[in-house]
Amino acid sequence: MTGFLIGRDVRVKPMIEVRNLTKTYMTHERGHTLREVAKNLFHRPMKEVKAVHDLSFTVQQGEMLAFLGPNGAGKSTTLKMLTGVLHPTSGEVRALGLVPWKQRRQYVGRIGAVFGQKSQLLWDIPPVDAFYMNKAIYGVGDREYKQTLDELVLLLEVGDVMRKPTRQLSLGERMKCEFIMAMLHRPELVFLDEPTIGLDMIAKENIRGFIRSMNSQGVTFILTTHDLGDVEMLAERVMVINHGAIVVDDSLSGLRARLGEKKSVRLTTETAVTEEGLPGLSIVERIGPLEIAVEVDTALLPLKRFIREFNESYGIIDMSIEQLPIEAVMKELYTEGPSFVSATREPEVIK
Numbered sequence: 010m011t012g013f014l015i016g017r018d019v020r021v022k023p024m025i026e027v028r029n030l031t032k033t034y035m036t037h038e039r040g041h042t043l044r045e046v047a048k049n050l051f052h053r054p055m056k057e058v059k060a061v062h063d064l065s066f067t068v069q070q071g072e073m074l075a076f077l078g079p080n081g082a083g084k085s086t087t088l089k090m091l092t093g094v095l096h097p098t099s100g101e102v103r104a105l106g107l108v109p110w111k112q113r114r115q116y117v118g119r120i121g122a123v124f125g126q127k128s129q130l131l132w133d134i135p136p137v138d139a140f141y142m143n144k145a146i147y148g149v150g151d152r153e154y155k156q157t158l159d160e161l162v163l164l165l166e167v168g169d170v171m172r173k174p175t176r177q178l179s180l181g182e183r184m185k186c187e188f189i190m191a192m193l194h195r196p197e198l199v200f201l202d203e204p205t206i207g208l209d210m211i212a213k214e215n216i217r218g219f220i221r222s223m224n225s226q227g228v229t230f231i232l233t234t235h236d237l238g239d240v241e242m243l244a245e246r247v248m249v250i251n252h253g254a255i256v257v258d259d260s261l262s263g264l265r266a267r268l269g270e271k272k273s274v275r276l277t278t279e280t281a282v283t284e285e286g287l288p289g290l291s292i293v294e295r296i297g298p299l300e301i302a303v304e305v306d307t308a309l310l311p312l313k314r315f316i317r318e319f320n321e322s323y324g325i326i327d328m329s330i331e332q333l334p335i336e337a338v339m340k341e342l343y344t345e346g347p348s349f350v351s352a353t354r355e356p357e358v359i360k
C-alpha cells in the first residue's frame with residue numbers, strides 16, 4: 010500500500026481486540042444531609058460505579074469506527090483503557106499487538122489522538138514550533154519529518170497559519186494544526202474525541218475531508234462524538250454503548266435500515282391540520298399555524314395516499330419529503346438499556 014503509512018506493515022489485520030473489558034470505579038459516598046456529611050468525616054463508605062461492563066469487540070486495520078453513546082455511557086472510560094491511560098478492572102485489550110497500559114512507551118509511538126476540547130499546542134508559541142517539539146519527542150527523522158509536514162500542510166492549507174502564535178488562530182485553524190500535531194509521527198491508529206466541536210460548516214467539512222483522506226490511506230480511526238453529522242459523513246461502522254455495555258454494533262447503512270420505510274415530511278397547507286387521523290402518520294412538530302412536520306411510515310401509509318388525503322382535507326401549498334435523519338434511531342438507542350443488545354459482530358479470540 011502507498012500513502013500515509015508507506016513502509017509500514019499494513020496488511021489487513023485486527024487493530025484492536027477487546028475481550029470482556031470491565032472498569033469499576035470505587036468512589037467515596039458523599040452524604041446529602043448535614044448529619045451524613047458529619048458522619049462521613051469519620052467513616053466514608055465506598056461506592057462502586059460500573060462504568061464499563063464486559064465489552065468485547067474487534068476493530069480491523071483501516072476501519073473508521075464511530076463509538077457513540079449518551080453522556081455517562083462509558084465512552085471516555087473505554088477510550089482511556091484503549092489508549093493505555095487507565096488500567097481495566099478486568100478483561101483484555103490488544104491494540105497493534107500490544108497491551109496499551111503495559112507497553113505504553115511502544116504503544117504511544119504508534120497511536121495519535123485529537124481532543125476537540127483539549128489542546129496539544131502551546132498557547133504562546135506558533136504551531137510549527139510545537140510540531141518540532143513533537144518531532145523530538147517521537148524521534149522522527151529529519152527527512153521523514155519534512156516530508157510528512159509538507160504533505161499535511163498542503164492537505165490542510167495551513168502554510169502561513171502555522172507560523173502565527175497559537176492564541177491568534179481561529180478555532181478552525183487551530184484544529185487543523187491539532188491534527189498535524191497528532192499525525193506527524195504517522196500513527197496507524199488515531200483516537201478522535203469531538204474533533205469538530207464548535208467549528209463552522211466549512212471548517213467541519215475541511216476536517217472531515219482530512220480524516221477521510223487519512224483513512225483512505227490506511228489509518229484506522231476511532232471517533233467519539235455527539236455530532237451525528239460527523240457520523241454520517243465519516244463512519245462506516247457505528248458502535249453505541251449505554252450504561253457501560255454495547256447496545257448496537259452495526260454498519261451505518263444497517264442502522265439506517267432500522268428506520269424502516271419512514272419519511273420526514275414538511276407541509277404548508279391552506280387550512281390548519283387538525284389531527285393525525287391516518288394509520289402510519291404522526292405529527293412531529295407544529296412549526297406555524299399552517300406549517301407542520303410529520304413522520305410517515307410508508308409501509309402503513311403509501312406516500313401517494315398520504316398526499317391525496319392531505320390535499321383533499323387541508324389543501325397542500327408546499328411540501329418537502331426527506332429520509333428520516335439518523336438522529337431518530339440514535340434517540341431510540343440512547344434511551345434503551347443494554348437489553349436492546351443486537352451486536353452484529355462475533356467477538357474473535359485473542360491468540
Ligand SMILES: Nc1ncnc2c1ncn2[C@@H]1O[C@H](COP(=O)(O)OP(=O)(O)OP(=O)(O)O)[C@@H](O)[C@H]1O
Pocket residue numbers: 034035036058059060078079080081082083084085086087
Ligand atoms: N474517575 C471516576 N471516578 C468515579 N466515577 C467515574 C470516574 N470517571 C467516570 N466515572 C463514572 O463512570 C460513568 C461513565 O463515565 P464516562 O466519562 O466514561 O462516560 P462518557 O460516555 O464518556 O460520558 P460523556 O459523553 O458525558 O463524556 C459515569 O457514571 C461517570 O460518572
